[in-house]
Amino acid sequence: LPRRAVETGASLLVRGGDVLTLEGEPIRDGSVAIERGRITAVGKRVAAPRGARVLDATDAIVVPGFVQTHVHLCQTLFRGLADDLPLLDWLRRRIFPLEAAHDERSLRASARLGCAELLRSGTTAVLTMESVHDTDVVFEALAESGLHAAAGRCLIDRGDGLPRRLRDGARRAMAESLDLARRWHGAAGGRLRYALAPRFVPGCTEGLLREVAAEARSRSLLVHTHASENRDEVALVRRLTGRDNVRYLDDVGLSGTHVVVAHAIHLSAAEVSLLARRGTRVAHCPSSNLKLGSGVAPVARLRRAGVCVSLGADGAACNNRLDPFIEMRLASGLAAIAGKPGDVGARAALEMATIEGARALGLEREMGSLAVGKLGNLAVVGRRSLQATPVDDPVSAIVHSATAADVRHVVVEGRVLVRDGRLTGYDEAEVRADAERERRRVLSRARLR
Numbered sequence: 001l002p003r004r005a006v007e008t009g010a011s012l013l014v015r016g017g018d019v020l021t022l023e024g025e026p027i028r029d030g031s032v033a034i035e036r037g038r039i040t041a042v043g044k045r046v047a048a049p050r051g052a053r054v055l056d057a058t059d060a061i062v063v064p065g066f067v068q069t070h071v072h073l074c075q076t077l078f079r080g081l082a083d084d085l086p087l088l089d090w091l092r093r094r095i096f097p098l099e100a101a102h103d104e105r106s107l108r109a110s111a112r113l114g115c116a117e118l119l120r121s122g123t124t125a126v127l128t129m130e131s132v133h134d135t136d137v138v139f140e141a142l143a144e145s146g147l148h149a150a151a152g153r154c155l156i157d158r159g160d161g162l163p164r165r166l167r168d169g170a171r172r173a174m175a176e177s178l179d180l181a182r183r184w185h186g187a188a189g190g191r192l193r194y195a196l197a198p199r200f201v202p203g204c205t206e207g208l209l210r211e212v213a214a215e216a217r218s219r220s221l222l223v224h225t226h227a228s229e230n231r232d233e234v235a236l237v238r239r240l241t242g243r244d245n246v247r248y249l250d251d252v253g254l255s256g257t258h259v260v261v262a263h264a265i266h267l268s269a270a271e272v273s274l275l276a277r278r279g280t281r282v283a284h285c286p287s288s289n290l291k292l293g294s295g296v297a298p299v300a301r302l303r304r305a306g307v308c309v310s311l312g313a314d315g316a317a318c319n320n321r322l323d324p325f326i327e328m329r330l331a332s333g334l335a336a337i338a339g340k341p342g343d344v345g346a347r348a349a350l351e352m353a354t355i356e357g358a359r360a361l362g363l364e365r366e367m368g369s370l371a372v373g374k375l376g377n378l379a380v381v382g383r384r385s386l387q388a389t390p391v392d393d394p395v396s397a398i399v400h401s402a403t404a405a406d407v408r409h410v411v412v413e414g415r416v417l418v419r420d421g422r423l424t425g426y427d428e429a430e431v432r433a434d435a436e437r438e439r440r441r442v443l444s445r446a447r448l449r
């Protein structure tokens with residue numbers, strides 16, 4: 001990202017909390033100073049920058065803003081409309097028809113609701129996969145939100161049972177993606193980036209996947225896809241390609257540090273080492289994996305092998321929240337089931353939700369921890385709640401006790417986007433009313449069976 005002074009907030013001093021920098025030990029009763037969008041001091045005694053506004057972090061924990069590396073803003077409106085189904089039925093019977101029924105207005109309502117919820121929960125950066133049409137609308141909503149985001153229109157050029165409106169030729173899919181990249185990559189002062197988003201192997205021809213691989217390399221774009229989420233999906237990929245999913249992605253050029261694979265649950269030992277060797281990123285989505293009954297990802301094994309594993313809520317249609325706290329807690333719990341308690345302890349879960357997320361986006365020098373020179377992206381999480389009492393260890397309090405409702409302030413590049421538990425950039429009642437109205441409209445268009 002280019003260094004810049006545009007579109008950033010005033011000087012700020014976040015004062016009086018336990019600061020989890022993720023660079024070293026927690027700083028008790030510490031402060032963070034932010035000027036022109038970047039952190040200028042972190043420590044026990046920090047002078048207020050000239051003209052700084054003070055954000056109170058008394059009885060609170062200051063953490064780096066959460067980075068969620070797998071969400072779908074276009075699905076926020078489908079919350080509660082696709083419960084209790086396994087992946088392929090969930091897609092064919094609900095999600096594809098609903099995505100096909102979006103128009104610009106419903107998509108905008110969906111994206112705004114998602115952005116508001118993400119910010120309110122302390123999330124400051126996301127990687128999001130969108131639908132086939134009108135992705136400009138999502139970028140507009142992201143620009144307005146103040147979030148950091150990499151987003152992409154999904155690429156899909158095969159698959160049975162796909163509604164006509166989502167059927168897409170590889171040529172048009174690629175051309176539209178590159179147009180979007182020209183308009184949005186680096187926009188909003190560098191807060192927005194484009195990510196090429198092939199949906200998943202059963203939805204993409206080999207020609208399309210190879211083209212994505214080539215364009216991503218030549219234009220230095222992220223690639224965001226799903227793989228090995230569900231046993232039936234893995235079997236389908238074997239039938240279509242004769243290979244395991246991650247192996248096949250590697251064969252068509254989709255591996256490396258710029259590739260983020262969501263889920264990666266059903267992997268062979270060879271695929272685990274392939275992910276590690278190539279530096280391919282994994283986005284772990286524990287709530288979604290539980291709700292769709294997809295399986296338990298081998299997160300501890302991946303991390304031991306050296307794979308960067310970060311967290312994402314996935315879409316609201318399969319979670320149904322966009323809350324990083326529940327994802328941290330479940331990541332730790334699922335790893336305890338797969339192995340033993342402590343395999344993904346509280347500290348590891350917090351790293352996955354912050355610095356590993358930043359690494360997945362290639363932005364670990366810009367965000368993911370609280371250090372001088374990094375962007376001023378942070379969340380202040382209150383610990384006066386009953387469920388966080390009497391916890392001394394702030395890492396345990398964040399991962400095992402806190403919820404999104406405990407988030408007091410959220411700052412992105414020095415701009416206060418949540419203050420005292422209230423969104424500063426949105427009228428929450430208006431966002432909700434718009435979402436209710438557009439949900440009814442999208443449902444009447446979708447004619448679900």
Ligand SMILES: [Zn+2]
Pocket residue numbers: 070071072226262314315
């Ligand atoms: Zn997903």
